[in-house]
Amino acid sequence: MQPAFDRIKYLVGSRKILEQMETVPALPLFSDKVLGFLDCFSKKLMENREARQYPDVIAYAFWIRKAHMEQARMAYQAGTQRVGRGVAFQIAPSNIPVQFAVSMTYALIAGNASIVRISDKEFEQVDIICQTLQAVMLDAYPCLAPYICIIRYAHDDTITQLLSDMCGVRMIWGGNRTISAIRKTQVRPRCLDLGFADRYSIAVVDSDDYLKQDRDAIARDFYNDTYFSDQNACSSPRLIVWTGHGIPKAKEVFWGALADVVSEKYKMDPICASEKLLKVAVCASRYPGVKAIKKDNLLVRIELPALYEDIMGFRGNCGFFFEYSADKLQEIVPILTEDCQTIAYIGGIEEELRKVIADNGVKGVDRIVRVGHAADISFVWDGLDLPNVLSRQIGNS
Template structure:
């Protein structure tokens, strides 16, 4: 399916135009972390950080900071190290998840930093964040004529012909949005040399060392961090812990303080709909029938905790969102093997010492792609979900 006028008519351009996109086949990959791109991103960062509209959206501000020259240069230092010659693969077609407002922007920036031209399908839902970011991109692009074909943001409904068309001209396809979206996009063929990065459905956990927690100074900060990891995305991001595993010698003291502080915060900040209460009650009863559960704490509906006496892979099937946590008291980190030995297992958020997980990794589990401190599970990085994006989105030229 070529990029015909008929197809392009069904596409809304938030950044770029049908004219820029129709010339995309001629665009070539450029040097990763090149000067012009770095300057461009820095200007976008300025535009966002000075925008009054962006102030109300912490996710936009965080993205703005990530684009600063200093931050991009740090990434460059980390990823441009081996002296090999690399170029962007060419055209990257991104499908952003429909219910996370700024994810599309990170995906786009990763593609751009690594030297690629990008066509990004933004969420179909009209998030204000999307508009703020695409407006900033468009306005800064006016000063970067040559980068125009490299930054294109589109919106369209579920339309397999449009998917076909963009897939047929891309060198890499990046699909967010989970298993169903991936299945949908797989129906659109890719050219023989093109590749694909897929962000499938994942689940994550938190491991808290109770002794470290009890000695931590700022427990309110920890509550806020954990809130950001979970409730901020309805505990439904692939990175949100579904289970909290407690280690160490002061578990019950820690639990009381940890959940207490979190609950106060949730009560203050979290917007909660009655149907979420019904969903969580349903899930907790289903779990009690299928798993070896201990107490289910359900004194109010904002925070539901289901104690499990045994960590088996069955627990994964009973996860829910909006503040629904399994809890397990662990005496040996290898007890986590059953729930980590699954390709869907993604992030471990921890409080304590990350070296305790080494025996777990040494046990050759199928899962675990990230081990990061609590509060940083959502921080986007160019190493994500097991992919080293600068490596996957570039081609390496062998010179002997």
């Protein structure tokens, strides 16, 4: 009995489940039990009228549906070769509401029991997912109840230490400060301690290809990659690099189309307007020669005369973009540091991008995706193939 557990609030699961979690058996990779449960959970979310108001919840529900998971089971050739590592203790991020559920799903399909600590920040998506999850477990899948606890607790090293003592894998979803704070508590010698740190992402646009495409569709895609999460996701591009011959025209069309989508869809907190003005001022003092371009405060662009090596350390959000016109794609190499996560691209430049990365020994860039897919949920994240990383392979001769 741990008195510190009295300070935990259970959104899914209970104190009893938490205390016994270390004793539940590990499951095989993509087990029938978990896939059946996820499919049921997916259906319940899809049926939920409240959930349907949230595209991120629906995207998650779609991701865990049976057809998709079965396909993945085949692709991973999950047989009896891999089983879970035990308990996966996860510290979910506060900036992306559904990420806690995605993290839990990674842990479950890899065969682990799942403790997820979510932040105090209130999101309706979190309530909807947790209520549905609880209901699914009570009604249809009591056999999985011992495997899931979703909890909240105030910053409390004692609790974090107790939970860390239980786990075979710990997943800390950023930022960097959270990671170093949590890492003050120890894990067991064999525990896998994964930190999903602060990353940044960029977009690269071939202006000539862009001008041949559907401007409105691309604007909606780019909106989903950026504004949808207030540009707070690591995968949201914050710098747009323009290439090709049609740059001036492409810029005009691109930002114009985006502004239309933004003014129709985006609700900005008033304070973001002054936050952006502050960012302009600070950025201007640090990098002489930058130009701020805006029609209103919803969309603020900073034109860079050069690709400063440390520019990506400068974080703006809620519609704050750097842009740079490159003569050659090669110019982006200095900013592809290990903190660079995603390159979202427009046009037929994927191969060229991959070549630039391979040829220059670039340490960053874990994903190259088309614009519109930066926020996609994927089994591979931050360069880690999570179903495999979170499970053990039973080797043979």
